[in-house]
Amino acid sequence: MRPEIIEVNARSYRWMHRPVVVVCVDGCEPAYLHAAVRDGVAPYLARMMETGANLLADCVVPSFTNPNNLSIVTGAPPSVHGICGNYFFDRESGEEVMMNDPKYLRAGTVLAAFADAGAAVAVVTAKDKLRKLLGHRMKGICFSSEKADQVTLAENGIEGVVDLVGMPVPSVYSAELSEFVFAAGVKLMQTRRPDLMYLSTTDYVQHKAAPGSPAANAFYAMMDRYLAQLDELGATIVLTADHGMNDKHDEQGKPNVIYLQDLLDEWYGAAKARVILPITDPYVVHHGALGSFATVYAPDDAAAAQWIERVREIPGVQAALTRDEAARRFELPPDRIGDLVVLGERSTVIGTSASRHDLSALEVPLRSHGGLSEQQVPLICNRPVKGIASGRRLRNFDALDLALNHAQ
């Protein structure tokens, strides 16, 4: 017999009585939705926001993709699930490593718990880097558009995805990579009707195109058509984002970068500090590995205390926090961040050394994320929601709570 309530990471979720789809639109600054609705290209989203629930929520800081996707599927902050960036410095091994291996995950997902209790669960993500984390220990369907032509029943719980979706496998740098996610979601709902589905796109478009621009509106119009189909199929839909997105350049289009490693080398000697940019991943063409969040390892506490005072004074720095301050304020795992956490203000990104960033591939002025200025994201549902306490600070990782416990 299936349970009424599923408990995961100290939160409880009611069993669904109709299919639930949670959509994480990568880099969906609320202004993208407003512009698409205003310009009349997203009639379904307009209806969803008017007749359902149209809320705003705070994402996890660092406002990056992996920490937030993992927060959404675990319903918990990084202090619980352990994933606080794409990349970190593993003090135990003394190496800088990618954090996309499930061995770094410290909590189970709500998706896996429902699957264990007998729900049919499906996950589709744009980039393959997230697939193993999102599908960790989950029985069901889990694949990426990036590697949709390589799925196997054993690894992904499904075969023949390319035929099912009827779209060729798109380039990893394209809007179509996200379209494939939605198209797959609709086909899965039509053919298999999963009880719980998680769809996660990529922010390729948002890194290049500002809200209301033709490319952005075309993307949201595409999304709108698929969401309308999911709604017609009877799903409860909650849409949120992993983070927002802002311009990070001056009026001439030149990126505003603080090269923090260069500054610390100049002030305190070469390589005394180790600056880590947790945005770093294998796909850096569209942002040059530049975001508004950095963490710094110092040789000892005295150095950290001395450096932080000076780092706070750098123009463009919004905040510099000690490890403990950052871990408390942003609910981060203290053992996976450096001695300092440094945030750039709205239009400023933080780099390591100028020589280590290849900005030649940036075709358009830099837009990026990572800081507090990208923390506000949409949290919308196609049905009205009930029982949300007034004054509650909503998070993007309340998406499943909203869908399962509050949607009418």
Ligand SMILES: [Zn+2]
């Ligand atoms: Zn993202």
